[in-house]
Amino acid sequence: MAIVDDVLQTLQQDGEVVDSSRFRGDLRIVIRPESLKRVARRMQTEWGFDVLIDVTCVDYLHYEGARDRFGLVYSFLSSEAMERLWLRVFLNEPELEVDSLVPLYESANWMEREVYDLFGIRFRGHPDLRRILLPEAFTDHPLRKDYPLQGRGERHHLPVVTRGES
Amino acid sequence: MAVDLPDNVVVTRLDTLASWCRKNSLWPMPFATACCGIELMATGASRHDLARFGAEVFRFTPRQCDLMIVAGRVVMKMLPVLQRIWQQMHEPKWCISMGACCSSGGVFDTYAVVQGIDRFVPVDMYIPGCPPRPEQLIQAIIDLQDLITARETTMGTEAEIGRPEPPKRALLELPIISGQPSSSMRSAASGSGGHGDR
Numbered sequence: 625m626a627i628v629d630d631v632l633q634t635l636q637q638d639g640e641v642v643d644s645s646r647f648r649g650d651l652r653i654v655i656r657p658e659s660l661k662r663v664a665r666r667m668q669t670e671w672g673f674d675v676l677i678d679v680t681c682v683d684y685l686h687y688e689g690a691r692d693r694f695g696l697v698y699s700f701l702s703s704e705a706m707e708r709l710w711l712r713v714f715l716n717e718p719e720l721e722v723d724s725l726v727p728l729y730e731s732a733n734w735m736e737r738e739v740y741d742l743f744g745i746r747f748r749g750h751p752d753l754r755r756i757l758l759p760e761a762f763t764d765h766p767l768r769k770d771y772p773l774q775g776r777g778e779r780h781h782l783p784v785v786t787r788g789e790s
Numbered sequence: 791m792a793v794d795l796p797d798n799v800v801v802t803r804l805d806t807l808a809s810w811c812r813k814n815s816l817w818p819m820p821f822a823t824a825c826c827g828i829e830l831m832a833t834g835a836s837r838h839d840l841a842r843f844g845a846e847v848f849r850f851t852p853r854q855c856d857l858m859i860v861a862g863r864v865v866m867k868m869l870p871v872l873q874r875i876w877q878q879m880h881e882p883k884w885c886i887s888m889g890a891c892c893s894s895g896g897v898f899d900t901y902a903v904v905q906g907i908d909r910f911v912p913v914d915m916y917i918p919g920c921p922p923r924p925e926q927l928i929q930a931i932i933d934l935q936d937l938i939t940a941r942e943t944t945m946g947t948e949a950e951i952g953r954p955e956p957p958k959r960a961l962l963e964l965p966i967i968s969g970q971p972s973s974s975m976r977s978a979a980s981g982s983g984g985h986g987d988r
């Protein structure tokens with residue numbers, strides 16, 4: 625039996641699984657936000673998923689059939705068994721906060737900062753939750769679907785250097 | 791009072807002399823942030839050879855440059871860097887905005903891309919195109935040289951505004967790429983064509 629099936633079975637027995645699905649052989653398990661850190665720790669210690677490949681987010685605003693607003697995606701890899709597994713966590717306003725995985729996986733550091741920067745999701749216990757791509761002074765989270773494509777004028781309100789003063 | 795000058799003495803204005811020196815030794819600062827930078831490199835390389843116009847010495851420190859060529863998109867996080875580099879350059883200095891993105895934002899009308907750097911830094915010359923061909927960049931440098939001759943002074947009055955812009959030369963077809971210059975090019979090169987309408 626593949627490790628991912630074992631993970632699914634065990635997590636189901638422990639009542640952690642909200643939903644699960646497969647797409648082209650890839651297993652995705654939806655869990656509750658509260659249990660994210662606990663499950664991730666078990667993934668690391670019990671099943672040997674030693675690499676956190678990616679942390680990203682999807683905004684399901686106006687998405688057909690979607691029940692929740694934000695869906696976080698965690699993709700794991702076991703470098704020994706070469707098996708991959710995706711954990712999903714759904715969040716809704718106003719509780720856009722979830723446990724940071726930096727204590728378990730160092731690689732989560734910058735990826736969580738990126739999710740925070742572009743979606744405004746806060747990671748509890750992150751050592752350095754600052755914007756990573758946008759300027760520090762930026763106030764919005766532009767990958768949210770309700771943010772206008774052309775922004776709210778941030779790009780126009782910058783200091784001007786003229787010939788006389790340069 | 792008439793003065794007899796020997797044949798090997800030339801009388802000129804100091805401004806003209808200074809501008810002549812400056813225009814033929816432009817030191818570009820390649821501020822290349824995107825794909826236009828590749829054309830900028832091609833212009834500096836041997837095929838197009840910017841050295842023929844005295845502008846081949848690309849320097850990567852603003853303190854050694856007097857011509858900033860901004861080639862590519864500038865986003866709002868990059869803009870303070872651009873302004874700082876511009877301020878670090880010595881007078882007299884000029885700025886070429888190369889490509890659609892740099893001059894107007896191009897197709898990137900998104901929240902982060904500055905819609906034309908001329909909103910935030912002074913620009914002397916714009917080059918259209920996506921990306922502009924090296925010939926266009928060379929044309930812009932030739933136009934800039936004309937502008938330097940017409941406008942600049944020895945002590946530098948670059949900050950002076952309200953001075954009329956000299957008319958730009960028509961975009962000449964430079965016989966660089968095609969092996970054989972066509973007849974229209976030859977007539978332009980002979981002086982009756984593009985050069986005449988200045």
Ligand code: SF4
Nearest residue numbers: 825826889891920921
């Ligand atoms: S104008 Fe075109 S080639 Fe130049 S930076 Fe923009 S997209 Fe790239």
